[in-house]
Amino acid sequence: SPCCSRDSQESSLTPLAKDALDNTEVPVGCLMVYNNEVVGKGRNEVNQTKNATRHAEMVAIDQALDWCRRRGKSPSDVFEHTVLYVTVEPCIMCAAALRLMRIPLVVYGCQNERFGGCGSVLDIASADLPSTGKPFQFWKTFYFEFSQLNIESKVEETEHLKKILCSKVRLVFSVKSLRGNILAFVSH
Structure with a gap:
């Protein structure tokens, strides 16, 4: 689906996070945008699936991989030009996955003081991990009331x-x- 501006991308996250909360999940939602098109979106599905890895970012990555397969596109080419928008700073696991996928930019709404992988607890983008190319940048640009403690x-x-x-x-x-x-x- 076409995606016009960062404001519209950010406003699209609120329903995803609310849907997660309505389904007894941590209220996190995210979008993966490639060439102004949403190629993956997700919300936390950990409790629903009883799978601790089903964070919003991982769900969106799976959708983006399916999008690439359906269009015959190389995932590495797509991910290297994709921006991830997420309501909350990705955890260490998700930040590492985003780094390995070479996502160049992660825009998140608020810090994750308990598990944050973009600097709140650990900065995965600059951590000593196997080299995967350029580290992603992250911007703190929007906040949601439900994520404030x-x-x-x-x-x-x-x-x-x-x-x-x-x-x-x-x-x-x-x-x-x-x-x-x-x-x-x-x-x-």
Whole structure:
């Protein structure tokens, strides 16, 4: 389907996120846009499918791969010219998948302080991973009310997560404002 402007792309995300929320999912929606055409869209389907990998980005990637197959296009050629719009910063898993697919630009609405792979927890685009070409850029450009948490609950959640993780692995933290950025995981 044709996609005219970034505003229309961003406004198209709200119904996807709402649909996820209405289906007891984390309210995340995303679009993959190639040459002003939506080639993939997704919302979280983790609970519905009982598959922890069915994040909105992974659903959209699968749709984009199907779009490429139906049109006889090379996925690598398409993905290298595709922009991903998503309501929330992709998690580390999704950010790594986007990097491996060589998506050049990810535009997200708000940070993901618990699992963010675009800088909130770990910056996958600049992390030391096997070389996949140029890292993607990311822009924080729009916000949704349902994704905003008060700062006290963010600090409490971060502290709780640190306690859980510290019991399993030794973590090296660099304090940045009110939260710690995970710099390295070292297994015991």
